[in-house]
Amino acid sequence: LADKLNLVATDEEVREKIINSPEFQRDGKFIGFDEYRRILAYNRIDLKDFEDSKRIEVLKEKFINVLTSSITVSEKDVMDYYKREKEKLNVEYAIVDISTVQLDKEPTKDELKNWFEKNKESFKIPEKRKGEYVIIDIEKTKGEVEVTESEIRDYWSENQFLFQIPEKRRVSRIYLKFSEKDKEKVSQKAKEIFSKLKEGENFEELAKKFSQDEKGKDGGDWGFDYTALFSEQEIKKIQEMNLNDISDPIELKDAFSILKLTEIIPASVRPLEEVSNQIKDVLLYDKAQKLAQKRGEDLAKEAKKSKSLSKIAKIKGFEVKTTPYLEKEGEPLPEDPSGSINANLFQLEVKKVSDPFMTFKGICVLQLTDIQKSRDAKFEEVESKVRESYIKYLKKEKAKEIAYALKSSISFKTLENASKEANLKYYSKEIGRLDSIEGIGFNPYIEEVIFSLKEGEVSEPLPFENGYAVFRVIKYIPPDMSDWEKEKERIRSSIEQREKNKFIQAFFERYKEELKVKFNQEAYQKVVDEILGRF
Incomplete structure (x- = not known):
């Protein structure tokens, strides 16, 4: 192309x-x-x-x-997306979760059979495959390889960036909180403190007197471990500063920050003696993996010629194991939690041998021995799944009834009181369009519905995976255009x-x-x- x-x-x-x-x-x-x-x-x-x-x-x-x-x-598309991303709602809502719903009676076998017949396609037995496999354990292969001191030294010399200890910067901060009402007043106070610092007044004493964060009482010293708690603006500024520099007041979302860089520990490389064992483990694994890969390639090559993995494996002294019938997306084997064996079985034709591939324990070679085609299930084979599915359906229907009764009662009660009387989970939250909703999770359908409601309006019961929810919009919060x-x-x-x-x-x-x-x-x-x- x-x-x-x-x-x-x-x-x-x-x-x-x-x-x-x-x-x-x-x-x-x-x-x-x-x-x-x-x-x-x-x-x-x-x-x-x-x-x-x-x-x-x-x-x-x-x-x-x-x-x-x-x-x-277009500019309009960008603006529409920005508004959708930034607009929020204050809402209250109640959830009827099926885990809290009790059925009046257990379903009968006839009811289960009827459910099974109506939903036969969803209970179909998927295709299953069986095979023989050999895993060449990399950990065991480590015992057959050696790593020399010179190899460890060379690795350390050629890959020093892997063992670098980053530069560390120690910072003190004076933190002044503001609200919209007193922002100008606090801004002026920050400028006054900055002027005092420029005139030579002690940062530690001014921090003890004025700073409003948790380190203020300690003279504003945050040490070296502040990155998780400081804003991006502050982190960026700290990286630009020289030793003993004091920053101008930095305007944050709800505070002004004045920073002082009090100490710099330069970047360094961990000495060879400290990382020697770590390097040895890396090199041992690398050599063992390459040896296991080579043995896997030899085994696969000969097994493909003879069309028998078990025969060649026994000659070479490898243990041959047999899988149960596995589904493509089903339960993996204990020694292969990632499911690589399942996936590779479904790429082979019967009697074909795979190329070697990586599993959690080592290099695997696999031969497909049998295929059970997908088929319609008999009721007895999937009865437990049918029961689970039908009970979930019944509980969700009952949850729906409870949710509709709750909505009807809101005409003469508050949603909070009605929820408490019905022993339902009640929430009052601020929600954005792209937010996960507590108790429900990320649900675009529900978010689309509630953002279409007017202030004070109550939704119909809205379905989600594990039940139903009823929402009331308290207040629409328009998008903040300051960051546009x-x-x-x-x-x-x-x-x-x-x-x-x-x-x-x-x-x-x-x-x-x-x-x-x-x-x-x-x-x-x-x-x-x-x-x-x-x-």
């Missing part, structure tokens, strides 16, 4: 791509081409192959830019990217259908395993 559009990636563009790759940056700068080549060599990545892959990335970006160059977002200028480019970029992604996905789906492209899951998994194995 790129060829048809006469797109090329020049050597200079590839070079820029490499220089700006995050994995080759340290302290915001490119590590240099000598170290770049050393890293590739250490990870056994061919230089030409890697740079060819970067060339493809450049072409891909150019191709996508050409395809999507006509996609634009700062936020609009971020929003524009976000909407453009979303629209471009939708366009690209649709384009390739159409192109894939025209060319009858098939996705090779086995090849994909092999590449993923190979890449993950390097880290």
Whole structure:
């Protein structure tokens, strides 16, 4: 496709791509081409192959830019999105959760059978597959490899950025809170304190006297551990300051902040003696994994020739295990919690042997031995699932009745009182369109409905996964437009990217259908395993 559009990636563009790759940056700068080549060599990545892959990335970006160059977002679209993102509601609501609903009686077997017949498709037995497999345990393979002191030293020398202790900055702060009513007054006070500091008055004493955060009584000293509690503005300012600098008052959302940088501990590298055992473990695992991978490749190659994994495995002294019948998205084996064996079984034909792939315990080679096709279930096979499904349905219907009764009672009671009398969970919250609703979770349908209500209006009972909810809008809070200028480019970029992604996905789906492209899951998994194995 790129060829048809006469797109090329020049050597200079590839070079820029490499220089700006995050994995080759340290302290915001490119590590240099000598170290770049050393890293590739250490990870056994061919230089030409890697740079060819970067060339493809450049072409891909150019191709996508050409395809999507006509996609634009209007100012109105950006403004509408901003308003939706920022508008809020004060609401009260009650939840009827099915976990609190009691049924009058247990369903009979006839009722369960009737439910089963009506919903047979949802109780279908999925396709299941069975196989034999060998896992070459990487931990056990560690005992067969050695790591020398010189290898540990070389790794430490070539990868010092991994063992860097970042620079630390100690900060003191004077923090003055304000409300909308007294903002100007507090701003003036902050300027007065800043003037006193410039005249040489003691920061610690002024902090004890005026600062309104938890460290004020200690002279404003926050030490080195403040990043989780300070604002982005403050963190950015601290990084710009020199030792003993005092910042101008910084206006935050609800306070003014004056900062002093009191100590800098320079960045350093952890000494070899301190990290030697850690490096040894990394190198042992790397060598053991490569040995296990090689044995897996040899085993798979011979097993494919003989068409019998168990036969070759026994000759080579590997333990062969047999899976139960597994579903593609079903319960994984204990030694493979990620479900790689399940996934790979469903990529094979009967009697075919897989390439080696990574599992939690080690390198696995797998042979598919049998397939049970998807089929309609017999009632007895899925009775417990039918019971669970039917009881959930009955409870949700009862929850719906309770929710409608609650709504009817609100005409002569408050929602809070009606909820308490019915022993239902009651909430009073401020909710934004993109917020998760406590007790319900993220629910676009419910949020769309409640944002369409007028102040004081009560919703119909609204369904969610585990029950029903009734809402009343107390107050509509219009969007705060103060951040519009700062936020609009971020929003524009976000909407453009979303629209471009939708366009690209649709384009390739159409192109894939025209060319009858098939996705090779086995090849994909092999590449993923190979890449993950390097880290």
